[in-house]
Amino acid sequence: MTARPDVRETELVPPPQPTTDGHRPVEPPVEAVETAEPTSPAPSGETSWVVALLVLVAGMFMSVLDISIVNVAIPVMQNDFGVTTEDISWVSTSYSLAEGVIVPASAWLGLRLGLGRAYIVAMIGFAIGSVLCGLAWDLNSMIAFRILQAIPGGVIPVVALTMLYKIVPKDRLGAAMGMYGLGIVFAPAIGPTLGGYLVEYVDWRLIFFINVPIGIVGTIAAMVWLPNFGGGTSRKFDLPGFLAIATGLFALLLGLHEAEDWGWTSYPVLILLTYGVLALALFVVIELEVDHPLLNVRVFASWPFTNSLILIAVISAGLFGVLFYIPQSLQLNQGLGAFETGLLLLPQALVMAVIMPLAGQIYDRVGARWPAVAGLIITAWGTWMLRDLTIDTSHGDLAWILGFRAAGIGLAMMPIMTGGLSALPPHRVDGASAFNTVVQRSSSAIGLAAMTALMTAQQSQGYADRASLVPADPETFGSVLGEYSMYQQLQTRVFDTAFGDLMVVTTVLTAGAVLLALMLPSGKPAPSEGPRVMEG
Template sequence: MTTEAPAEQQAPPAAARAPAAPPPAAAPAPPPPASSGPWVVSLIVLVVGMFMSVLDVSIVNVAIPAMQKDFGATTEDIQWVATSYSLALGVIVPASAWLGEKIGLNRAYILSLIGFAAGSALCGLAWDLNSMIAFRILQAIPGGVIPVVALSMVYRIVPRERIGAAMGMYGLGIIVAPAVGPTLGGYLVEYVDWRLIFFINVPIGVVGAIAAVALLPGFAGGKARRFDLPGFLAIAAGLFSLLLALSEGETWGWTSYPVLILLTFGTLCLALFVVIELEVDHPLLDVRVFRFWPFTNSLILIAIISIGLFGVLFYIPVYLQQFQGMGAFDSGILLLPQAAVMAVMMPLAGRIYDRFGARWPAVIGLSVMALGTWMLRDVTLETSHTHLQWLLAFRAGGIGLAMMPIMTNGLSAVPPANTSGASAFNNLVQRTSSAMGLAAMTALMTGQRAQGMSDMGGLMGAQGPHTTGAGTSPDATAALLQNYSLDQAATGLVFTTAFDDLMLITAGLSAVAVLFALMLGSKKPAGAGERVVAEA
């Protein structure tokens, strides 16, 4: 059963089609499939897979110190457990839309779930750092495919009039999973074993694959255009170079030759990718989707939200564990209320979108996000945990209200034939903006902390206690302890000062996003998002 598409988007009858392939922007909509069950059931299956793949990004960060201890790795080397995953994602995501068209979206999704479960099992069995890095790359390949094909399937199986509610449920994987990660990961690392953060994906992946076989509609494959190898090499090299430079910038130095060369090379490769995609007959990703301003605007807003979300998710646990003496699990528990708020707001925001459109949920949500971030500028070493929880929950409410209407409005502005490519761009922006934003935040924090410690060091050297002579007399020991206490207090003060400045900048960025949100239409874009259920 299908919903009739607008006249300008209907595919011509088979007998009337010209033998030549149509331009990418005017490609016919995917054929209607035979439904194998209610769309809500199919959506739940997709949410489970999406949740698992996104959760793995944040949950692993909590286990990095435990892995470092077990593998005897340096701080620089152990970071490649996370860096290798991000780099592999940047390479595979652009090809995911083509893969879904080639073998069928449901087949791509099922195989990706099985592959992700297998890669997770290998990560849990890793015996040293090199094997862990290799297995993380293998895990990232299906992990990058899952979000793209899942989002494409959502827009094929859900009726147009319910797409907002459906995306509200789907958003549980995109936004709530990263917020839950520190809590679940902290518990497993602190009370069980860090390897369980990988092994837990195995039964979830297997059950999800079985459910997908039984409950998801079938989408015909074999209709993909010829693989655009030059375009793939250009975007893969560009994203790899940029992500590597941003991941290693703090270690290598932001003005070092390797980082500058990678940034320049990556930018040139992405520019070359745009040129290639505009010239070839069968582009890997149709960059012409950016002519739809609601879609382009949504990507700008998604990037700002991702930067703010992941920046706070990274630095708040650092603040709690290093300067307030909390364990990994306890700091995760403190972050849990914000995840609960987002879990409640996501479906509600979807229903609001279905009724009122995207503009006002986005404007109100981003305003709340900006205000909540601005209130975080007052965090000190003495800030109570209850106060911090309320601030984070308040801010999370704004993110939960704004995210899905923005994403849904953007994707709904794209014709159905371009949904797969648009969803790939959507996931690329989410992944790269969070990585780039966090790298920029880290660079700013590092510079401010270095300057602050230099100023504090000069002050302490001029006014702090001094010891003369050798020995360990009681007076000398007391002086050393006092110096240590002063140093710890100074380090904490410098961190919170830099963090407060960072929150002011992020709040300003969120306020700018409110202006872009005002450009969103008050009604849903017409002509996209029709229900298309697949062909076996």
């Protein structure tokens, strides 16, 4: 018996059958058909795909770590550059906006260059962008270099997730996604610890230079162990669709970021948000009409996939919201340094590092539903416990609660993502990967903006409610020091109360997500004999 030759994924579509009159009908266009030249097959065998997966995890970890690690250095950058708080915030905002623009085009770039080449080019580009950021001499140069860094940073997660689904056997997807998830969830959790140490004891520029050795090693490893897959697609670039989604996401993210400073009801914010929604609606219309859509919006017809995106949005918003406000509480109310704060957050990162691979193995045995349900219940319970966080909460209790909550996130995140993507045909995974990345990035930004708005409203109400309790006569305080001390106590209590209200709202949303998790697929995934496709 001769071995069956390698075939492209789209060749698995059965040919049209002859009609009753004997004539073969014209073959309908198949959405995933490409004209790329055949290339080397994807790795087969347990060792080969595991090594390739580790290469992808390293790149994903680097690109996601950079988002959270930079936030720790923002105050130091502000002092070095001599700019205002509003101006320095553009170091993070510019990255998010540029990434939101490039992510929708990442799937097309993967097809055009070949997934392997696109990944290598993105790794090199990210390392170069990191060097430039580390060499920035003022705010304008930093913002320009952050935009350059964001372009390959947006390509890496989309291409990496698409490659993962092409090289990993279907019955091992859970375990593979558990490892892959370390880059998505573990990197943001460990970012404050690593960034805090570098900022406090070394130099803030090292948070960018640290990407260089990772990028070099990752690029060499990708050249050696990653398959290239097909490239050179002749599919036209969907320019109208790209302009619609890119400008729509840009307007939404910019409006949400500036809403706190400009005012939620200000004309610029309302115009940006309105345009963003209309542009995204136009994008859907365009993608349903063009012959070669940039992203196939028909993936949303699959309820398991759509449901998984909703759940991912809830988890991402809650994760990044807590990662933003807990350090604020520790540094502003308890006077901890950046590194001390990072050490206190380290246990939750370690818990995720342990739980996520286990969650992947559980998925391979029982499917997505039950680990997702259990994880969301734990996350909701841990978030509920955070509502009582005050300046008097011991660091040990806080670390335990955060670790408990992190166990829930680690248990739920990857089964949810894997279950959603597994419900789609293999040839739609590339576009679905882009939607996954867009949802993760935008939901964290939107969630943080909503949380900030709620916190601000609650704090304003808190100050108003307590204003009558503050003596109007400064002599009542006895001294300027006494006045300052009372103001600090008032500020801390108002922050704690507002944060508690925020955690109650987050708990309700997370608990509500449990109902959606009950609709996820259940049961052991169907086994397969190796990679899902031999060549992309």
